[in-house]
Amino acid sequence: MNDSSSNVSTRRDFIKTTGRIAAASALAGVAIPHVHAASSELIQIALVGAGGRGSGAADNALASKGGPTKLVAIADVFQDKLNRSYEGLKRKCGDKVEVSEDHKFIGFDGYQKAMDSLKPGDVVILTTPLAFRWVHFRYAIQKGLNVFMEKPLTSDGPTSRRMLKLGEEATSKNLKVGVGLMSRHARSLQELQKRIQGGEIGDVILLRGYRMHGPVGSAFSTKWPGEPSELLWQIRNFHSFLWASGGCFSDFYIHHVDHLCWMKNAWPIKAQAVGGRHYKTNPEGEPYVDQNFDSYSVEYTFADGAKMYMDGRCINGCHDIYSSYAHGSKGMAIVSKANDCGGPSMIFKGQNAQRPNMLWSSKDPAGESDPYTNEWNDLMDAIRNNKPYNEAERGVKASLVTSMGRAAAHTGQEITYEDMLNNEHEYAPEVDKLTMTSPAPLRADKNGRYPIPMPGIVRDREYKTT
Secondary structure (H helix, E strand, O other), X not given: OOOOOOOOOOOOOOOOOOOOOOOOOOOOOOOOOOOOOOOOOOEEEEEEOOOHHHHHHHHHHHOOOOOOEEEEEEEEOOHHHHHHHHHHHHHHHXXXXXXXXHHXXXXXXHHHHHHHOOOOOOEEEEOOOHHHHHHHXXXXXXXXXXXXXXXXXXXXXXXXXXXXXXXXXXXXXXXXXXXXXXXXXXXXXXHHHHHHHOOOOOOEEEEEEEXXXXXXXXXXXOOOOOOOOHHHHHHHOHHHOHHXXXXXXXXXXXXXXXXXXXXXXXOOOEEEEEEEOOOXXXXXXXXXXXXXXXXXXXXXXXXXXXXXXXXXXEOOOOOOEEEEEEEEOOEEEEEEOEOOOEOOOEEEEEOOOXXXXXXXXXXXXXXXXXXXXXXXXXXXXXXXXXXXXXXXXXXXXXXXXXXXXXXXXXXXXXXXXXXXXXXXXXXXXXXXXXXXXXXOOOOOOOOXXXXXOOOOOOOOOOOOOO
16 A cells, blocks of 8 residues: 655555454464474465555565565455566565466455465465455464554454454464554654653653645545446545545554554544545546545544644645654654654654754664564564564554544544444445455445545444445
């Protein structure tokens, strides 16, 4: 999943009710034995979701330290994406990519075939749009595979509850799970978090995140052109649809939400928000039909009364800000100086981030300046040395809190953590049954438009279908 923008530097060259797990694992209650203890043993990798983010994750996996790795299978629903990913990875990684033609899988069942190519203890990369995450994660657990899965993990209550249960199951089976919230692996942010928790800026009372720039990714779409199928078109334009991605708020802003909550060492208990759609057509006058607002401002509240603000905007020609900050009773910190987690992080006395007030500036250890590389080295170290490692719960909670803010803006209501977690509206309830000929989970009306958020009118969910 890639973000791109011409006017900013972007991130990479790209739980009332419980959930039900739809299929019981044949391995339930059995801990998977540790397989890759020796650094000399080969870890095979399968990639499920061959877009830019998936290809980038595979590249990082193949470059990870500690022992040999090899990519042996790729799955996607788009042939062109699969081909492009394979060719790019083969060109860059050489003989670490050994994917035969019969291990290139197209279709909604491709994830099963790709994982069937692995043995217990190997690694599967899950980088499809989030709607499919629980389906793929469930199968990976059944197969005894370690997992790296991209953010966000969920966009609604039912799938969040389901994913929390699956995360617990993965832990019970000694599976290692990484989640692509790479800020937690940025060495500068790790050191800053220790310092903040150690009291260097005093009590944390305010956190601020900003991602404001022009339109990026597939967040703003005009009408379905009639081909490919409406389902495949929505998947290709996943940022436009809440069922597929949680929209631009979830996909773009989750990094700041996650790492600011980390600085506070707490999750907010409620959110209220504003947002709107300033531009309803593209520059050629064609109407946008996606489900996103082009601007959001969310006020989160923590149990102790502290606040966190997350501002997002996708409009050209406006003042761009892409950074995050923490304020305490004694001072303040620049968390991410630029982009999702760009260093250096800094601490200042007082509330003005001016050079004479600077008390500390981060410096990454040699060879550890790339958080994408770090997260893979950390995951592989846990796999090879059998260390406890499961980021699923945190990934689900970060996704849920992000969705809580988005839902507050889309409904015009104050949304609590429990509200979001226990809401029964599942955006794609039968996503595990989709085939290449299935209708889309969300259908356009006769004018080619989709249901959009209507704050103050539709208040119990983010949108209603007719």
